[in-house]
Amino acid sequence: MLSVRGLTKVYGGRPVVNQVSFDLQPGTVTAFLGPNGAGKSTTLRMICGLTVPTAGEARIGGRPFTAWRNPCYAVGALLDASATHPGRTGRGQLRMAARLAGLPPRRVDEVLDMVGLTGFANRRIATYSLGLRQRVALAHALLADPPLLLLDEPINGLDPDGIRAIRGLLRMHAARGGTVLLSSHLLSEVDQTADRVLVINGGRIVADGPMDMLTSTTDRCLVRAKDMNQLAEVLRWAGIEVQPRPDGFLLACAGVEQVSDVTFEAGIRLLGLREEQRNLEDVFFQLTEGTPG
Numbered sequence: 001m002l003s004v005r006g007l008t009k010v011y012g013g014r015p016v017v018n019q020v021s022f023d024l025q026p027g028t029v030t031a032f033l034g035p036n037g038a039g040k041s042t043t044l045r046m047i048c049g050l051t052v053p054t055a056g057e058a059r060i061g062g063r064p065f066t067a068w069r070n071p072c073y074a075v076g077a078l079l080d081a082s083a084t085h086p087g088r089t090g091r092g093q094l095r096m097a098a099r100l101a102g103l104p105p106r107r108v109d110e111v112l113d114m115v116g117l118t119g120f121a122n123r124r125i126a127t128y129s130l131g132l133r134q135r136v137a138l139a140h141a142l143l144a145d146p147p148l149l150l151l152d153e154p155i156n157g158l159d160p161d162g163i164r165a166i167r168g169l170l171r172m173h174a175a176r177g178g179t180v181l182l183s184s185h186l187l188s189e190v191d192q193t194a195d196r197v198l199v200i201n202g203g204r205i206v207a208d209g210p211m212d213m214l215t216s217t218t219d220r221c222l223v224r225a226k227d228m229n230q231l232a233e234v235l236r237w238a239g240i241e242v243q244p245r246p247d248g249f250l251l252a253c254a255g256v257e258q259v260s261d262v263t264f265e266a267g268i269r270l271l272g273l274r275e276e277q278r279n280l281e282d283v284f285f286q287l288t289e290g291t292p293g
């Protein structure tokens with residue numbers, strides 16, 4: 001659905017987005033993560049034709065954004081929630097956008113309901129909180145029911161109810177075969193929503209994979225047996241470092257296969273053996289620390 005190849009943007013001689021490439025498939029939610037200044041917004045703006053790339057290109061459904069006659073049917077973007085007219089009401093703003101897209105007014109009521117804005121729809125946007133403005137911008141992105149959603153920090157400013165609603169909405173979009181890319185600088189905002197994470201730092205993609213691939217390690221595992229003393233002794237004998245853990249497992253500094261082989265040879269019946277899951281926040285900080293943002 002979205003194909004990004006070698007996307008690069010140089011400002012004042014400094015590449016702020018540097019050779020970024022990825023593909024997004026239908027039916028998926030991908031988190032685009034990186035600290036402030038990492039290059040997330042610039043990448044999203046290049047995909048939407050709002051910033052001209054220095055090099056590389058992005059194709060939506062096989063074509064560049066600018067080649068779509070009416071791009072709102074291909075991609076819905078939330079790039080800047082403040083880009084709404086403060087003097088209009090939420091409903092008025094969306095009605096105008098619907099008219100431009102050739103959509104009936106009833107579609108406006110549908111999207112207002114989807115983002116939980118019906119009760120506020122007749123108030124002027126100037127009176128909206130950041131969370132409500134985010135909802136208007138999201139409703140705008142959803143208006144023409146495009147297959148691809150590009151959302152820059154959509155959870156910013158939302159209350160817990162709003163966050164839960166948006167998570168549900170994005171998962172539902174993917175379940176219907178849609179594609180979602182949402183940026184955030186906080187892992188905790190997206191780890192319950194996304195299937196895959198793309199981590200960007202200093203303009204470069206530094207990690208790309210499913211959530212669980214990022215958190216599981218292949219060189220450490222957790223193991224448990226009936227006789228934990230015997231287990232520790234056998235593993236140490238085989239040159240594997242072990243540390244007891246409060247949950248009753250031993251942390252073994254070796255892969256699952258090696259631990260399985262050693263314990264099998266020693267005739268130990270295991271009660272549990274699995275790869276260690278690293279804390280997602282730690283992984284994110286490891287990937288993004290020390291590189292200029």
Ligand SMILES: Nc1ncnc2c1ncn2[C@@H]1O[C@H](COP(=O)(O)OP(=O)(O)OP(=O)(O)O)[C@@H](O)[C@H]1O
Nearest residue numbers: 011016034035036037038039040041042043185293
């Ligand atoms: N129009 C511009 N002119 C010059 N520099 C720019 C411009 N737009 C962005 N930058 C710089 O490019 C870098 C990446 O910015 P970008 O907004 O893409 O990062 P981001 O990951 O979205 O960060 P944030 O989470 O803070 O929004 C930053 O150092 C920023 O100052």
